[in-house]
Amino acid sequence: MRGSHASCARLTDETRSRLFREVVMPHLDDAFVFARWLTGNPTDAEDVVQDACLRALNGIEHYSGGNARAWLFSIVRNTTFTWLARNRPKTLVLTDDLESAARDASTVMETLTPEAQMIAQADAALLQASIDALPAPFREALVMREFNGLSYREIASIVDIPVGTVMSRLARARALLIERIGKEMS
């Protein structure tokens, strides 16, 4: 379990394990929820989270005492990308070309506008399919906000984007979901 690079030598295995249990373990469920949405299924999520946790354990000295959950999420996110690149290269979408799409979130907004009541009727299968269909950068922002309850600041630090971009990605993600629900249900 002990890493080979020099900095690891400073922590004993016991300290490392103790830190891991205090920093990482309380957020294991959240990490799993996040990975499940990113990978699309629980089996892959389990692999990814285990991998991410071992990385966190080996690199626990890099945790500088800030937001433990955000720290773990960055690791889970990176691990997921590595994992997806290796196992499902086709699904990996680069985020940069989506920025322009995110920017005009508000202009696309009102193309299809289902009633709030109709949205409230959307069932799990439709919601699931709509979320799965979102471009990855929008989906991860939505998942972190809606299913992990992370704040804008946390999402911004995990994804390494400005808070304004978090907001526009959420706006875009929600607009796409509403649009799709409207399309499927009318």
Place this chain on the structure above:
Amino acid sequence: MNDRPLDPHLTLQAALDGELDAASQAAFEHQLAGDPALAATYERHLALRRALQTRMPRTSAPPALRARLQAATGAAIATPARAQRRDFMKMAAALAIGIGLGGSATYLILQRRAPGVDEALIANHRRALLAGTPVDVASNDRHNVRPWFDTRIAISPPTPDLATQGFPLLGARIDVVNSAPAPVLVYRVGAHVVSVTALPGDVTSRQADDDAGFHVLPWRHAAFTFLMVTDAERQELTRFADAFKAALANDAAAPPAP
């Protein structure tokens, strides 16, 4: 975020996510009142939020994964390691207070009172009752409370919605327990309030203590120890605790998340 006027659709996101300060929130609500199209969009977003929160299956980490990780990090040594650290922190806190007050007699008294977290929790609860409001942030929406914790401290405990059981969420505050910031959920129970302090890991507390009419009830769940403190009657606390446990246990079984 408030440096420049935002696109109303972005402000709408921030309002929905509880990310606006009080003034911006008021301004947004004013704007909503005068703009039916914006209000309709907001309604759609609220409906989407509700659908996502209620319809989507919730998952928790598989027990096997948790067990493997615990085995990998030797959970057997967990308890002594934690206890040692807490004792040290308590001593450090007591020492700091002792030095601050400058009297060795005071220091000894404080040190003797340090043993349980219960005293600290009751003191926190009592102080909260004496303050103008028992919460730092007032919100009956748990989806506002968790991000609020997140922006301030690293920990954000599961926050069940118990309004239908008659225990509305009043909001949240941050207390200091064992010289570390701790998230506190505040619920209304009849004419009283319950402070639920969530401490990560195992915390030893004297079971169901009575201290001058205050009751403390600990419950260990999902990497947290929830310590419920109230000045309400014991039975009321028990009723609340049952609802709280059932809600979180359901989340875990039916699968959980935020």
